[in-house]
Amino acid sequence: MIKNAIERQLKPWWPRVFGYHLLKLGALSAQVSSLHCSVSRHYSMFDSNCDNHLPDAHADLHHLPVNTKSIDSLLSVFNLEYETDPYQVLREMDRVLISGGYLFLIGFNPVSPLFLGKLLPKCQTQLPWCGQFFMPSRIKDWLGLLGYQIQSDERFMFDSLLTKRPNMLRMQDKLQHWLPNVGGVYLIVAKKVDIPLSRIRQNQEQKTTPWATAPSAGRNVNYEQLNKHDRKTID
Template structure:
């Protein structure tokens, strides 16, 4: 029986290339989740990798997927990413590390994320960039496939943005990273380390991986302020009509 992609990915993360990617993603996700508040934060998949360590939400959990039979003490919940075992609008922060591209139904996973998140809740997603040399390594003649996820399953950032628009997510921030040429040698990754600083400046969309953060927006929701605040009385002023609108930027 063929091993599920998520398990191949978990094994790949222990390789030099995987450690390179893991180190960069950890840094970005730490920054994105550190100031997210609420009561419940959940990481879906790869429970051996703690991507909630920088968050201060009181209840944090890491789940393992249904077919991951490995024992993970910190992953008490077994979850199908396409049918999450959480109540609607019950989660404040959801982290999805490479889960969309290891599923046959990535859009359904994103729908589930929208369902379980509270209004103004946040989802953080990481993925491989299919337009990078790493992402396309299985399509380039003479180059051995480097990633455990084939290019046709990788979810590009423009595609993910389209899904956000179809649902109720608003992209908050994101970054591409890991600009070293595709290789699985620690010595060569170290030699190419200068490419990370150069890549951010000169070719940001060519990074091997990306991390994005999006907020669930609910149409018509109004934030209510303290009751002791009273609205200031409006002062009616006579309108002045002119023939030009340059002062309004029109």
């Protein structure tokens, strides 16, 4: 059910992504269909102990065996919730992603009906409640520090996963209509932007305009003759 909801949410985004390499991090990401994606080659990468599904490459998500700035798009599904150092994992994603590349982050929203399972002792040691749920705003703050532009922040799946009663479907429809931000799963689409650093000129000297003496507009005056004329007038 969660896999189908994720694929429906990602489907409108795949035609907007271009490039040569799409990397799916984690066993859950590898199971998400990306057939509608325009990227040429799709790879999956995770620890072989996570799932029976075989990846294209075995790797620790904290230290990816991928060249810097070699991936055009990256998909991460429920990885940050179950890693010991989620920010380091996010930094590794940023390292391998090219400038202008797209990062698709999917995780659990703590402000949702899904969080009710973390309040029940019998569910606290089970998936998905055994992980650490991060606020989407916190994830966006991390991405902002790494220099990303948020393209979209979506919520979906308003189910608590605790019961399958028919009357819960009507409650989910009401939550989706009245409180769209309390969806149990978030999808954050971010674009990597590298801002070039340019030197700022400080205290730039202004060029002073050279002033020239204005030419005299009057006629030349003979002051000796003027003094003689004044003496005669006085006498």
